[in-house]
Amino acid sequence: MAKHLPHGTHTPVLIIGAGPAGLTLSHLLHQAGVDSIVVERRSRADVESTIRAGILEPATLELMRRTGVGERVDAEGIPERGIEISVNNQRTRIDLEGLTGKTAAIYPQHEYVKDFIARRLADGGTLLFEHTVTAVEGEVVSVETSSGEHLSIRADHVVAADGSASPWRAQVAGLRARHEYPYAWFGLMVEAPPTHRELIYATHPEGFALISKRSDTLQRYYLQCSPEDSPEDWSEDRIWEQLHRRADSEGITVSEGRITERAVLRFRSAVTEPMQRGNLYLAGDAAHTVPPTGAKGLNLAVADVQVLAPGLVRAVQTGERDLLDKYTELALPHVWRAQQFSWWMSSLLHAAEGESPFSARRRVAQLHSVLESEAGRRFLAEQYVGTRAQEV
Ligand code: DHB
Numbered sequence: 513m514a515k516h517l518p519h520g521t522h523t524p525v526l527i528i529g530a531g532p533a534g535l536t537l538s539h540l541l542h543q544a545g546v547d548s549i550v551v552e553r554r555s556r557a558d559v560e561s562t563i564r565a566g567i568l569e570p571a572t573l574e575l576m577r578r579t580g581v582g583e584r585v586d587a588e589g590i591p592e593r594g595i596e597i598s599v600n601n602q603r604t605r606i607d608l609e610g611l612t613g614k615t616a617a618i619y620p621q622h623e624y625v626k627d628f629i630a631r632r633l634a635d636g637g638t639l640l641f642e643h644t645v646t647a648v649e650g651e652v653v654s655v656e657t658s659s660g661e662h663l664s665i666r667a668d669h670v671v672a673a674d675g676s677a678s679p680w681r682a683q684v685a686g687l688r689a690r691h692e693y694p695y696a697w698f699g700l701m702v703e704a705p706p707t708h709r710e711l712i713y714a715t716h717p718e719g720f721a722l723i724s725k726r727s728d729t730l731q732r733y734y735l736q737c738s739p740e741d742s743p744e745d746w747s748e749d750r751i752w753e754q755l756h757r758r759a760d761s762e763g764i765t766v767s768e769g770r771i772t773e774r775a776v777l778r779f780r781s782a783v784t785e786p787m788q789r790g791n792l793y794l795a796g797d798a799a800h801t802v803p804p805t806g807a808k809g810l811n812l813a814v815a816d817v818q819v820l821a822p823g824l825v826r827a828v829q830t831g832e833r834d835l836l837d838k839y840t841e842l843a844l845p846h847v848w849r850a851q852q853f854s855w856w857m858s859s860l861l862h863a864a865e866g867e868s869p870f871s872a873r874r875r876v877a878q879l880h881s882v883l884e885s886e887a888g889r890r891f892l893a894e895q896y897v898g899t900r901a902q903e904v
Contacts, residue, residue, distance in 0.1 A: 612897050
């Protein structure tokens with residue numbers, strides 16, 4: 513599918529990165545009649561198998577359905593009608609559906625990516641895997657193929673959607689607001705039956721644990737760990753002992769099985785402002801990173817391109833830049849709300865190393881205030897399912 517592009521090919525929009533932001537954007541542009549080329553450094557197999565988070569907000573699901581990519585998520589995604597918050601092994605259910613009228617879905621990010629790749633290819637889209645962008649100079653984008661050939665592509669607009677390490681962010685030269693967290697997650701994939709119907713977010717004096725799921729036979733668990741930890745620091749015995757200690761509760765025992773994947777995930781918050789300069793735009797993790805709690809990253813990337821796509825379409829089709837020039841202004845309020853929620857949920861549920869007795873008791877009291885109040889549960893539910901508009 514690596515189409516052979518003639519040197520000097522022109523495209524209205526060149527997208528760097530075939531992740532959720534880049535692929536969704538390319539699909540939305542196509543539906544509005546605007547061509548794009550997606551350039552991705554990694555192989556298709558790699559992109560389609562990288563394990564990431566797995567929660568799709570209702571607005572993301574709605575976009576998939578409305579634009580003809582919802583068939584598989586509707587058949588295979590697991591509806592998420594509620595979540596459980598466990599505080600020192602006592603659970604409170606947050607009725608997402610009852611409190612918001614909406615449900616999210618558990619559907620791994622790489623499945624989302626597979627659906628959009630398949631759809632772009634079926635629609636005749638140009639996706640260049642194993643191609644690396646080496647320079648963006650105005651409208652000229654230099655690309656190197658895996659066999660070392662050099663291509664030059666002319667693009668009216670260039671979107672960097674190539675993740676948190678995007679080298680193109682420096683060319684936007686924005687202000688980078690950052691926050692570091694004194695904890696990380698140790699992510700596990702486990703061949704086991706589901707522990708419970710719903711996800712369990714558990715906080716415990718020894719740390720946080722998240723009991724998520726993937727299927728009837730595969731489960732996704734996370735344990736709070738130190739940012740300095742490596743997977744070798746965690747023996748099987750320690751993993752299971754800590755999962756049970758932190759996340760078991762009345763009637764629920766974390767189900768055990770063979771561990772097939774172990775990785776440490778860093779916690780970071782960062783936002784770049786502005787998200788554009790000239791004809792270069794940042795989308796998704798290239799512009800901002802959220803910590804994993806609440807799984808907002810993919811949804812935020814999709815929210816960005818829902819704002820960026822209409823601006824690009826208008827600029828390409830009419831030459832009017834008014835909407836495109838407002839991309840940052842239109843995208844940022846949502847970015848900061850997601851940032852705030854991810855920070856809040858992380859801070860409520862994690863015991864920072866060396867947390868003082870005062871902070872620990874205060875944190876648990878705050879959690880109880882939220883969980884015991886209907887207004888508190890509703891606030892949590894609304895933020896968790898997402899607050900962005902469901903219409904583009
Ligand atoms: C998952 C990840 C999250 O960060 C989260 O909040 C919920 C679920 C997951 O990978 O399943």
